[in-house]
Amino acid sequence: MARRLxxxxxxxxxxxxxxxxxxxxxxxxxxxxxxxxxxxxxANSIDVDLAKLAQSRTGNPDVKQFATTMITDHSAVNAQxxxxxxxxxxxxxxxxxxxxxxxxxxxxxxxIEPLKGKAFDKAYIDREVAYHGxxxxxxxxxxxxxxxxxxxxxxxxDVRPAFEAHLAxxxxxxxxxxAGK
Amino acid sequence: xxxxxxRIAGLPIAALAAIGVLAVAGAxxxxxxxxxxxxxxxxxxxxxxxxxxVLEVRRGDTVVxxxxxxxxxxxxxxxxxxxxxxxxxxGKSGQYVASHxxxxxxxxxxxxxxxxxxxxx
Numbered sequence: 001m002a003r004r005l006x007x008x009x010x011x012x013x014x015x016x017x018x019x020x021x022x023x024x025x026x027x028x029x030x031x032x033x034x035x036x037x038x039x040x041x042x043a044n045s046i047d048v049d050l051a052k053l054a055q056s057r058t059g060n061p062d063v064k065q066f067a068t069t070m071i072t073d074h075s076a077v078n079a080q081x082x083x084x085x086x087x088x089x090x091x092x093x094x095x096x097x098x099x100x101x102x103x104x105x106x107x108x109x110x111x112i113e114p115l116k117g118k119a120f121d122k123a124y125i126d127r128e129v130a131y132h133g134x135x136x137x138x139x140x141x142x143x144x145x146x147x148x149x150x151x152x153x154x155x156x157x158d159v160r161p162a163f164e165a166h167l168a169x170x171x172x173x174x175x176x177x178x179a180g181k
Numbered sequence: 182x183x184x185x186x187x188r189i190a191g192l193p194i195a196a197l198a199a200i201g202v203l204a205v206a207g208a209x210x211x212x213x214x215x216x217x218x219x220x221x222x223x224x225x226x227x228x229x230x231x232x233x234x235v236l237e238v239r240r241g242d243t244v245v246x247x248x249x250x251x252x253x254x255x256x257x258x259x260x261x262x263x264x265x266x267x268x269x270x271x272g273k274s275g276q277y278v279a280s281h282x283x284x285x286x287x288x289x290x291x292x293x294x295x296x297x298x299x300x301x302x
Contacts, residue, residue: 065290068291069291072253076252158251159251161228161250162250162252165292165294168294169292169294
């Protein structure tokens with residue numbers, strides 16, 4: 001079982017561009033449903049937190065609207081995930097993947113926070129493009145395939161189009177800001 | 182022929198008046214009053230898309246958008262028609278009575294990559 005999970009977890013860590021030392025350490029852990037739930041909630045919370053920073057800092061109305069949508073949508077997904085976990089009697093369990101996500105988020109925030117004006121907007125939107133791409137990849141390769149409970153799996157599948165729309169929205173903004181080039 | 186005329190002539194005045202009104206309405210005024218029967222159309226919002234994406238309706242028809250997604254959406258006109266369902270939470274619906282003929286594109290204000298279009302005849 002642990003062996004079967006090695007590849008998807010590697011791909012998750014690679015997708016999220018974590019330091020080599022970190023994923024080498026965690027090459028063969030496996031994710032249980034409580035851990036998958038924790039990763040999902042953590043991933044949503046990370047995006048809400050960064051969006052709150054962007055909402056308070058950007059002067060660009062389109063970026064502000066995007067940030068507001070991120071807060072609304074990822075909060076809605078988390079509310080649904082929490083309600084489902086409660087219904088299923090699943091207690092989200094902290095794990096190495098969640099910790100790595102948090103570490104990456106702290107590093108991204110540290111890089112973005114000192115910036116101002118258009119540089120801030122570009123860095124925020126660049127991060128959103130990369131982050132949503134990585135989360136979609138993680139959903140497909142790690143979270144969905146390793147989830148046992150059918151309802152939890154369905155929720156993960158159901159939220160994928162929202163993340164795709166966020167990615168498309170962020171890419172559109174990236175184009176208008178001249179970012180990521 | 183004469184018999185026919187006589188039969189019509191024998192109808193009560195009220196009935197003749199009614200026939201006259203119907204004839205005028207049907208032939209000369211092909212507008213809203215010509216077709217008082219309006220339809221109700223439903224557009225489902227699911228998987229971050231409008232279903233159907235393009236909907237043909239007649240002026241006066243009601244279009245209802247119902248949100249089946251977890252996240253909130255709107256249906257908001259992008260041209261001067263200016264209608265907006267406002268924010269629709271999961272399971273909620275909003276409506277618009279089509280009042281301007283022609284193409285009436287719209288989007289979700291919260292997710293501007295979600296596009297739809299009404300074609301109002």
